[in-house]
Amino acid sequence: MTFLRESHIVFRRQIRMNLRNPAWVLIGVMQPVLYLLLFGPLLKPLVAQFPGGADNAYTFLVPGLLVQLGIFGAFFAGFSLIGEWREGVIEAERVTPASRTALLTGRLWRDVLQLFVQAVILVVLGLIMGMRGSFVGIVVGILITLIVGGACAAASNALALTTKSEDVMAPVINMVMMPVLLLSGILLPMTLGPTWLQRLSDFMPFRWIVDGVRDSFAGDILTSSVAWGLITALILGALGTWWGTAVFRKENA
Numbered sequence: 001m002t003f004l005r006e007s008h009i010v011f012r013r014q015i016r017m018n019l020r021n022p023a024w025v026l027i028g029v030m031q032p033v034l035y036l037l038l039f040g041p042l043l044k045p046l047v048a049q050f051p052g053g054a055d056n057a058y059t060f061l062v063p064g065l066l067v068q069l070g071i072f073g074a075f076f077a078g079f080s081l082i083g084e085w086r087e088g089v090i091e092a093e094r095v096t097p098a099s100r101t102a103l104l105t106g107r108l109w110r111d112v113l114q115l116f117v118q119a120v121i122l123v124v125l126g127l128i129m130g131m132r133g134s135f136v137g138i139v140v141g142i143l144i145t146l147i148v149g150g151a152c153a154a155a156s157n158a159l160a161l162t163t164k165s166e167d168v169m170a171p172v173i174n175m176v177m178m179p180v181l182l183l184s185g186i187l188l189p190m191t192l193g194p195t196w197l198q199r200l201s202d203f204m205p206f207r208w209i210v211d212g213v214r215d216s217f218a219g220d221i222l223t224s225s226v227a228w229g230l231i232t233a234l235i236l237g238a239l240g241t242w243w244g245t246a247v248f249r250k251e252n253a
Contacts, residue, residue, distance in 0.1 A: 003105075006098045010106025017080075018110065031072070032065040032122055039187065040129065058131035062123065063141055063213040064186040069118055070145040071180060071206060074152035075173050077111045078160030085164060100248040104157060104241070111153035112146050119145055134219035140226065141213040147233040148209055154240035158247040184210050208232045 036058070043057040084090055093103050119142050123131075156173075163169045183190070183197075184206040190198050201207050212229015220226065 003099055003102050006102035007105040007109065010093075010098075010103055011109040012106075014107055014110035015113070018114065032069045033125060035065055035068075035187070036061065036122070036125060036129065056130065056132050058126050058129050059133055059217060060189075060214065061187075062126035062131050062133075063217045064210055066119055066122060066141060066145050067148065067184070067206065067210050067213055068181070068186045069122060070115055070149035071152050072177060073115060073118065074111055074149040075156050075177065077107070077153040078156035078158075078169060079166060081107070081157050081160040082164060082166055082169070085161065090161070094248075101241075101245045104154065104244045104248050107157060108150050108153055108241075108244075112150050115146060115149040115153075116142070131217075133217040134221075137216040137219045137221055140216040140221055144209060144213055144216070144230055144233050147230075147237045148206075151233070151236035151240035154237075154244035158240075158244040161247045161250075180204065180206050183207060186210055205232045205236065 040057055040061055043061055081090070090103075094100075123138060123142070127133075159169055159172065163172070181187075183201040183204040185201065190201045190207065193201075208225075209229045209232050212226045212232075215221075215223050215225045215229075
């Protein structure tokens, strides 16, 4: 109970900070929305040629953009933490008896809630533009995305407290984002690429997540693809939380 109370206190403070500037929620969703509006029409003539029998451009595109939102949007969560560290907020929190895990968890609750709002906006726009999908499948897809987003937000917070510099953190994130975007099949299926590229993408865990969310949106919930996507998301979530908590516990954090 004490852990939940401490996490809620941190969460409440973070939410108040966000509500003072709600534009960040909309800014975070703008990139996938622009992809949806500008890339979706270009994808329509091509979607029938995709392996796997895809017949709707937005049913294919929206799940990929949802995972992109969960990964890339959450990766930038740590930048605000650097500002808090610079202002002495982190050190002030660390001298309290609050659990180090609670200091991270409260922030992750804020990040996951923000991601949920952005995900709902993206899915509603997709439905308006013609996306077809089962309600249960969409819920499962959003749930997997929230787990991935929590993992990436935890890793981002850990990276922020490790580097303590936006100038160092930004290029590291960009270096990670490029192969993830190209090899996870977010915009185009990897089956369109040469064999060597497909084999390389097999080692990209985010590809399994993208494939799982796409299957769930299509209504195929009880498939190995969805199961592997969920398992991968849970593993990444556990690793991200472990790393973030470990960094918060460091004496020099």
